[in-house]
Amino acid sequence: MNSRRLSQFAVPAGVIMIIVLMVVPMPTFLLDLFIVLNIALALLIVLISMQVRKPLEFSVFPSILLLATLFRLALNISATRLVLLDGDAGAVIGAFGHAVVGGSLVVGLVVFFILIVIQFAVITNGAGRVAEVGARFTLDAMPGKQMAIDADLNAGLIDEPEARKRRAEVTAEADFYGAMDGASKFVKGDAIAAVVITLINLIGGFSVGLIQKGMSPTDAINSYSLLTVGDGLVSQIPALLLSVATGLIVTRAAGDQNMGSLVTSQFxxxxxxxxxxxxxxxxxxxxxxxxxxxxxxxxxxxxxxxxxVPKPGAETPETDAETAESTELAAPDATETLIAEMRVDPLELALATDLVDLVDAAGGDLLDRVRALRRKIALELGVVMPPVRTRDDLDLPLSSYVIRINGADVARGFAPPGTVLAIGDDLAALPGREGTEPVFGLAGKWIPAELRHQAEALGATVVDRASVLVTHLAEVTRTHAGRLLGRENVRQLTDVVRRTHPIVVEELTPALLSLGEIQRVLHRLLDEGVPIRDLVGIYEALSPAAKSGADLDRLVEAARSALGPAIAARLAVDGVLSVITLDPRVEQILLESVRVTDQGDRLAIDTQSLEALVGDIADLSSRAESQGYAPVLACAPRLRTPLYRLVHAAVPRLAVLSYSELSGGTHRIETVGVVNSGYTLAA
CATH class of the missing domain: 1.20.5 (Single alpha-helices involved in coiled-coils or other helix-helix interfaces)
Structure with missing residues (x-):
């Protein structure tokens, strides 16, 4: 039988043995053996209680306390039986009754009751009160700890497995202190039972000696009462040790060291x-x-x-060895160091040396804003933005920063120290350096921070450096969200859907689409500015479409059709969706020109006509934006994908929707332009 199976049967066998001790007489040798085992077990529990770093490392303690108490009471019963029947309870109890207290009944009783007072009135009462308060405080703090874990998870400081682990620890801590609150009552009840059992044994033993055995009072005291006192002392020493262990556990504060190390370091x-x-x-x-x-x-x-005693902060030889080993591993040419430096971060923010103050713990709040941005992006797009690695870069020009995705530069910006960005028209009177708002391209000026109020008085919008940088990072993340969605992220998102809608996932993957094909669909949706929060709706739409093949354009259109009301509602402003439509004649010519290629659907029209069409759409879009509208281009479903490919390069902010995506919402549709340029499009 292996050790695992043996450990599974050890505790049940021990409980059965305890029951047998209560009802079956045993030889004095076995009683001596079990008494020594009881003392050893109590001593071992005390030592373990002193060595653990936090109470949860000995979470089985409440159950062990109950079993140890039951074991000790069973030994009391067995010893009482042998004392009253045979006048002999083994060598251990005899030694405690005669040698330890000098054969004096009065001394034995005094020592016994002193032990009872110490255990019951001092240690047990204090430990019970601490356990009660600890259980109450732990339960009261549980919601706050759970919220803190959720906040760290949403901020990206921890991942889902770590969050589950911490939630389990919080629950286990509450269960432990609740169990300790009840287990402390075992110790208190055991102390009361010891007094009652000893008094009963004294009366019973004295009566047996006088009445049944015909002994004199002195002989009865020497033969029975001293053995009873010895039995009480033998049982109270382990009981006192367990009371001490209970007090150590419930008063133990969590730390990184055991009790001995903490006492030494704090002294x-x-x-x-x-x-x-x-x-x-x-x-x-x-x-x-x-x-x-x-x-x-x-x-x-x-x-x-x-x-x-070692001074605070002094390092032990073991610590010195560990430090030397870690220094050796951290050598510049170490394999682990080189591999870490070779790793490409999904999202990186490199700062010039004079911008490090933005992430300085003394006053910079950039890192806190980036963590808040991760939560915002997740709720907006349905994508968990990867942690942003922020570092300084000596190669960057002063006051500049670079945003990199998978090691490639995708955006650059400028944020001089000690300045704020003022955006407005009448800024010539203010000193500073000309600049541009990186997201919307608005002209502005970087002015000294102390001139903020003067700029606001001139009607300018003033933005601090961290806000400019975070806004730029947010826009880059939205624009390149598809590149940030890796295969592992798709697996994690699919597992989340599987927990609540297992049939939807089982029907789609891997039977119809692989994770890679699902990733391509989600990439396209994100590239077109479509959030993927409704993964259940997307997967349900992909299942019937995938039965006819894994054509990417068709799968994307199926997903967009399912998300149509949400897409239109997101683009509407104050419940109004501003739409640019195609003239029916133009739309018909474009529909007839759609050709299926290896790269997807394309418009087979001469270059000059296409340029004229795109120019007309760009003019209408620009005109609508200048009038305060946020326009979208609407067309037939068959035409949406090739028209999006054509328009996106010239007018990247213009969303292209099919007519089917416009219906089903509560928004009102308002036409702000019609593409009817008068050009003759050749089919």
Missing amino acids: GANRMAMRIGGVALLGLALMPNMPMLPFLLVGGGLLFASSR
Whole structure:
């Protein structure tokens, strides 16, 4: 039988043995063996309680406490049976009854009741109160801890497995302190039971000696009452040890060290107190009528200990070895270091050396804003933005920054230290450097931060450096969201859908589409500015479409059709969707020109006509934006994909929707332009 199977049967076998001890008489040798085992078990529990770093490392303690208490009571019953029947309860109890207390019943009873008072009135009451308060405080703090874990998860500081682990620890901590609150009652009840059992045994043993055995009172006391006291002392020593272990566990604060290390380090942090105490004891030794030797020994010992305890922060040889080993591993040419430097981060923000103050813990809040941005992007697009690696780059020009995706530069910006960006028309009177708002391309000027109020008085919009940078990062993330969605991210998102809608996932993958094909669809949706939060709706739309093949254009259109109302609602402003439509004649010619190629649907029209068409669409879009509209281009479903490919390069902000995506919402549709340029399009 292997060790695992043995451990599974050990506890049930122990419980059965305890029951047998209560009902079946046993030889004195076995009783001696079990009594020593009981003492050893109690001592072991105390030592483990001192070595654990936090209470949850000994989470089985409440159950062990119950079993140990039951074991000790079973030994009480067995010993009582042997004492009353045979007048002999083994060598251990006999030694405690005669040798430990000198054969004196009065001394034995005094020692026994002193142990009871120490256990019941001091340790058990205090431990029970601490356990009760700990359970109450732990349960009260549980919602706050859960919210903190959720906040760290949403901010990207931890991943989902780590969040589940921390939630399990919070739940286990609450269960542990709740169990300890109840387990402390076992110890208190055991102390009461010990007094009652001892009194009953004293009366019963004395009665057996006098009545049944015909002994004199002195002989009855020597034969029975001393054995009863010995039995009580034998049972109370393990009980006292368990009470101490209970107090150690419930008063133990979580830390990175065991109790011995903490005591040594914290006494080392108060070396002066030890020295003052040693000098005070040496001074008491010089007082008249005081025993000099004990005070000299203890005072000298304190002074010696104060010079030997390690100073705070002192490193042990083991720590020095670990530090040397980690330094060796961190050498510039170490394999692990090179591999870490070779790794390409999905999203990176490189700052010039004079912009490091933005991430300085003393005053910069850029990192906090980036963490908040991750949550915003997740709720907006349905994509968990990868952690942004922020670092300084000596190669960058001063006051500049670079945003990189998978190691490639995708955007650059400028944010001089000590300045703010003022956006407005009448800024000539303000000193500063001309600049441009990186997202919308608005002209502005970087002015000294102390001139903020003057710029606002001139009607300018003033934006601080961190806001400019975070806004730029947000726009880059939205624009390149498809590139940031990796295969592993798709798997994680699919697993989330599987938990709530398992049939939807099982029907789609891997039977119809692989994760790679799903990733391509999600990439296209994100590239076209379509959020993928409604993964259930997307997967349900992909399943019937995928039965006819894995053509990417058709799958994307199926997903967009399912998300149509949400897409249109997102583009509407104040419930109004501003639409640019195609003249029916133009639309018909374009429909007839659609050709299926290896790269998807394309418009087979001569270059001059296409340029004229795109120019007309760009003019209409620009005119509508200048009038305060946020226009979209609407067309037939068959035409949407090739028309989007044509228009996107020239007018990247213009969304292209099919007619089917415009219906089903609560928004109102308003036409702000018609593409009817008068050009003759050749089919």
